[in-house]
Amino acid sequence: MAEHWLLLDIGNTHTVAGLFQPDRHRVAEVRFRTDPQCTADEYRMQLRQLFSDALGRNVWEMADRAIVSTVVPALEATVAKACDAVPLLSINARLRRDFELDLPHPEQLGADRLCNVAGALSLVGAPMLIVDAGTATTFCLVDDRQAYVGGAIVPGLDTSWRALQARAAKLFSVELTRPDNAVGNTTELQIQSGVLQGYEALIEGMADRLLRDAGFGQATLIATGGCTRLIRLSDRFRMEPDLTLLGLFRYGQLNG
Template sequence: MTGSWLLLDIGNTHTVAGLFSADGARHVQVRFRTDPGCTSDEYRMLLRQLFADAAEGNLWDFIERALLSTVVPALEPVVARACGDIPFHSINAHMTREFELALPFPEQLGADRLANVAGALTLAEPALLIVDAGTATTFCLVDARRAYIGGAIVPGLDTSWRALQARAAKLFAVELVRPDNTVGNTTETQIRSGVLHGYEAMIEGMADRLLRDAGLENATLVATGGCINLIRLSPRFRLEPDLTLKGLHRYGQLNG
């Protein structure tokens, strides 16, 4: 475990953390709820506890460097302080990368999307369409020039589901288990069908429209994010649960 890299992808709802070797081999990965109110001491203790079995000792004795992708800006200084003297990098649009940002305001692109593009380019040649199904569902398009040209942002599965519960007085919470059939015959099965099958249809339909409008019909489709285990996408999607962490690792290699 000596010389491991700590990779952190902090989302609005959950955080995924992984220990990788310098050559990209994954040792262990954990997932926990994002807490914007966490202090640096609490964060340091939490990570040490979560990785206790893998590190076989004090985690912080094994970490060589740390790389962060976050959509929660308040946690960036917290994590930096938690890492102490360990070399720390927070992904941004100004770092060395292997793709162009063909955007009018490249600094607005989220760190998670930067990492996703970097990760996808280690797996397949462009053109690419990358879907990240989380609190928000993001679509990223990379053309054959290795240029990020744009995409779309849609409310995520859980976000949409919670909004439906909050706004529809006669609907109630059900366990989100994917039904095999779209035709529900009870309120529960109709909610499950609408939320889960509807979400799948949204991703498939948005992918078609984005590829058509960008002229990238032959692009490779890659899907990641915390919600991909709840849904079933067509076989044209390559499922990569570790995509963001792989992208963080690639940023680390390019920004030594």
């Protein structure tokens, strides 16, 4: 029977879980809201139920190992206990990888960003700029040595939108649907334009500044993250929604 790897990308807002075979074949993928108060038993049962709905089988009878990236410290021990039936690999800067960390404090780099770089390098060559649009939007620069040299972090689209609602009493809640025209002629359209098209401009403009200041002549631009479903970036960005899972998979290959 083929081996299966359970890959867990635990973000601040959502968790993406994928069941992969070692030839990179994705068997199933599920997504659910991250709950830092979740117990190990609840976490184990949630994964069992979601994968049962997707596959009709108990994921804990299929998984041979678990590979985890989390940016939620409160869940690290919980997830480790939930996955105690299988060998667990937790992503950190000390593991074997395909790239260097040209940073003064490499241990500070988040596990999700480590996975994004690993995933991107499994798809294309360096140099590259990786944008992950989630609770925070992160930018990662990898030079032609395959060395991560830095980047930037800005508040995510949904984070900024919620902050605006909380601080601006006269703005009402609207559905975040992207208007095709940046010029809104109603308050609702102006909010949609400012939040969504404004965020597109932020990503495009920040990408230009980072590439310029890093001295990159040419680079592959890759975008991932849940908020990319709401915005429209230029054709120079390669969209890779499963990038973090691919990075988890690559770490699993290198750290068997």
